[in-house]
Amino acid sequence: MTELRVVDVVEEQLDSVWEVRIRSFGPGGDRDHWLKIARASLEDGRLLGVVDGDELVAAARIWPFEQWWGGRRVPMGGVAGVVVAPEYRGRGVGSLLMRAVLRRCADKQYPLTALYPATTVLYRHLGYEFAGHRYKFSFQAADLRRLGGKGTAVRKAGRADADLFLKLAGKAHEARRSSGPLIWPRTEVESWLEDENNFAYVADDGFVVYNWSDGDLAVDELMAGSEETARALWATVGSGASIAKTVQAYCPPFDPIHLLAEHEANGDTQINRWMLRLVDAPAAIATRGFPDGVVLEADLRIDDPELTANTGDWHLSVADGSGRLTPTDPSSEALRLGPRGLAALYAGTPTAALRGAGLITGGAADADSGLDAVFGGPTPYMLDYF
Structure with a gap:
């Protein structure tokens, strides 16, 4: 390898992306349909690649979705077509690419990002967690x-x-x-x-x-x-x-x-199963729907090593079907969690399960039942594969 760089894929590189895709997923698929989607993704910077010198060795695409959460629409970057050339796997190329994808989702002001994982190791390492099923x-x-x-x-x-x-x-x-x-x-x-x-x-x-x-x-x-x-x-x-x-x-x-x-x-x-990650925690809370008649005040301490704007001490306030996440002073009773715990909590995973997996710690003694009440509800699901 020479110097690995993340780039915005251009028209001239689409043949290389398709070649890496075939080597990653196997032959098949409608190339003309794929090209139509890929070209649309080029226009607004939703197709990213990794190059080694002049050779494209990895790529990923972002869909400009919205997703329902609690009966409200939340903008979401759907990550698809994540491919790495076989000879470059295990060298950190996937992590380099996905960190760029997270930054691009933040630039495009998607509060959330979601994907169907081919492997959980890479995505969990970067803060994704299972959120629902198809x-x-x-x-x-x-x-x-x-x-x-x-x-x-x-x-x-x-x-x-x-x-x-x-x-x-x-x-x-x-x-x-x-x-x-x-x-x-x-x-x-x-x-x-x-x-x-x-x-x-x-x-x-x-x-x-x-x-x-x-x-x-x-x-x-x-x-x-x-x-x-x-x-x-x-x-x-x-x-x-x-x-x-x-x-x-x-x-x-x-x-x-x-x-x-x-x-x-x-x-x-x-x-x-599909995975979720919060890109902008305050925006994700503000745009999500919550159950009517449920009220919660709770302090959170979020530690997000990849998207540091999420890191800090926050106060979560839920009332009248809406929520707010605002900066606050440190609290000894704050619930501590990282991006995986935050994503799973957002998707309604019971706090008992999150504590059992070590994804949340601390918090006020009576906070868990309130968190379950505001984030719980019908099982999250998707109808589509992307």
């Missing part, structure tokens, strides 16, 4: 077909319905106080809706997007604001039961379909 359940198609909902009007959807889909999803996530689901850029939603391989239907208060997958039907997303709409949309998918015996569905473990379907989901549920 669930894939299997249902009997015939069960869904019998759900009814015939009194609800359902029509085929297309590209022009992208804004409507985002509006309906937002309304549902606010009502459910969801934590974890992504808010994709409208251009991506338009792309899904004009893809001939996807089938999209919409009702007054809900929608569904699904497709064929290895002889089964696969639901990418189904949102419904009422029981009748849920029944109608699931029955629309289940209408393919004469061909597809099984419907694979991405949905949370508390989705109403688990209560509506006559038979429980098959036992082969697939779960992917």
